[in-house]
Amino acid sequence: MKLTRRMSSFAPSATMAISAQVIALRGQGKDVIGFSAGEPDFDVPEHGREAAVTAIREGKNKYTQVGGHADLKNAILKYMKDEHGLEYSQKEIIVSCGGKHSLYNISQVLFEEGDEVIIFTPYWVTYPDQVSLAGATPVIIQCDGAAGFNPNPDDVKAAVTENTKAIIINSPGNPSGAVYSEETIRAVAQIVVENDLILISDEIYSRIVYEGATAFAPATISEEVKNRTLVVNGFSKTFSMTGWRLGFTLGPEPIISAMTKLQSQSTSNPPTPLQFGAAAAIGDLSFIEERVKTFRERRDIMVEALNSLDGVICATPTGAFYAFPDFSGWIGKKIDGAEITDSLTLTELLIEKALIAPVPGIAFGVENHLRFSYALDTERVKEGLKRLAAFANKLV
Numbered sequence: 001m002k003l004t005r006r007m008s009s010f011a012p013s014a015t016m017a018i019s020a021q022v023i024a025l026r027g028q029g030k031d032v033i034g035f036s037a038g039e040p041d042f043d044v045p046e047h048g049r050e051a052a053v054t055a056i057r058e059g060k061n062k063y064t065q066v067g068g069h070a071d072l073k074n075a076i077l078k079y080m081k082d083e084h085g086l087e088y089s090q091k092e093i094i095v096s097c098g099g100k101h102s103l104y105n106i107s108q109v110l111f112e113e114g115d116e117v118i119i120f121t122p123y124w125v126t127y128p129d130q131v132s133l134a135g136a137t138p139v140i141i142q143c144d145g146a147a148g149f150n151p152n153p154d155d156v157k158a159a160v161t162e163n164t165k166a167i168i169i170n171s172p173g174n175p176s177g178a179v180y181s182e183e184t185i186r187a188v189a190q191i192v193v194e195n196d197l198i199l200i201s202d203e204i205y206s207r208i209v210y211e212g213a214t215a216f217a218p219a220t221i222s223e224e225v226k227n228r229t230l231v232v233n234g235f236s237k238t239f240s241m242t243g244w245r246l247g248f249t250l251g252p253e254p255i256i257s258a259m260t261k262l263q264s265q266s267t268s269n270p271p272t273p274l275q276f277g278a279a280a281a282i283g284d285l286s287f288i289e290e291r292v293k294t295f296r297e298r299r300d301i302m303v304e305a306l307n308s309l310d311g312v313i314c315a316t317p318t319g320a321f322y323a324f325p326d327f328s329g330w331i332g333k334k335i336d337g338a339e340i341t342d343s344l345t346l347t348e349l350l351i352e353k354a355l356i357a358p359v360p361g362i363a364f365g366v367e368n369h370l371r372f373s374y375a376l377d378t379e380r381v382k383e384g385l386k387r388l389a390a391f392a393n394k395l396v
């Protein structure tokens with residue numbers, strides 16, 4: 001059987017072998033601590049769950065408008081107004097089946113052969129593949145960990161060509177947990193305007209920030225920037241609704257309208273009762289503070305433990321729920337005769353010998369780093385870090 005050429009544009013996943021290794025060890029009864037979770041360990045807030053169940057009971061189980069029910073759209077529009085003072089109309093929003101689906105729709109309606117899309121490291125694994133799948137070329141710009149992974153505007157300017165179509169930013173970011181400075185975002189937005197590009201701003205972690213960090217929203221800079229910005233957000237992270245598959249995009253009407261057309265011939269509307277659950281959830285954000293506090297406690301435990309290890313440098317992430325430490329100091333070292341050569345071998349050895357499973361940095365385009373999620377129980381975080389320290393003690 002012959003698959004399409006477009007499928008061969010996918011890079012094999014660097015994390016697949018890792019998951020298989022974890023599953024195999026767990027199958028042998030080994031207690032592997034997974035630091036790879038890309039979803040909060042909390043449940044959906046009560047008022048959201050109740051509203052979804054009520055919607056099912058009340059028979060709100062039919063199709064809605066392709067781009068989402070007006071009640072949910074209105075609830076999101078109100079959120080954008082309250083949070084950022086940004087005004088959008090019903091025609092400038094589409095609700096899709098997860099933020100990933102929102103980004104997929106964007107790639108499919110905006111990118112094609114010959115287009116270039118600028119992506120910054122460390123990047124969310126999905127961006128380059130979605131861009132390639134649309135036939136376009138991802139242009140990867142390396143960002144410096146010492147600069148908090150803020151892109152250098154000069155590098156961005158140098159990367160722009162006549163084929164550049166868009167720039168994707170993700171702040172707070174996965175996997176770095178970095179929150180870009182307002183200055184950086186303004187500089188990138190200016191490049192977008194000057195070169196007639198589109199800015200795709202993935203703001204999925206915008207509410208998960210620490211010690212006063214704010215996720216600066218580029219669309220607030222000016223009408224000019226807003227008119228070129230696609231804001232992507234969703235319910236998976238802030239509302240712990242990963243399994244509900246609800247994401248949304250706000251932006252210029254012609255793009256939203258094209259995305260809606262594409263969605264009308266692919267998934268149609270996201271699940272109806274869950275839209276009502278999400279509309280209720282976004283109307284009351286009081287649950288967030290407590291959760292962010294818990295994340296922050298775990299973050300502090302994790303960053304301190306990581307930095308106490310010789311050869312490991314961990315910047316303090318100010319957003320999301322990941323730490324992205326640099327293990328360069330461990331490359332070339334050995335444990336029980338096995339050599340650590342890169343982030344992948346280090347991950348394999350950590351799983352095998354310490355029974356902890358992070359994600360290798362190479363999956364996000366940055367070698368010698370590992371991503372540790374702290375979206376797991378605090379006691380498990382502590383236990384996993386103990387195992388990491390014991391592993392470190394055996395390195396020669």
Ligand SMILES: *Cc1c(COP(=O)(O)O)cnc(C)c1O
Nearest residue numbers: 098099100124174204234236247
């Ligand atoms: C989790 C995540 C998303 C969206 O996830 P969905 O579950 O599809 O809504 C988007 N961007 C980043 C960076 C993420 O980590």
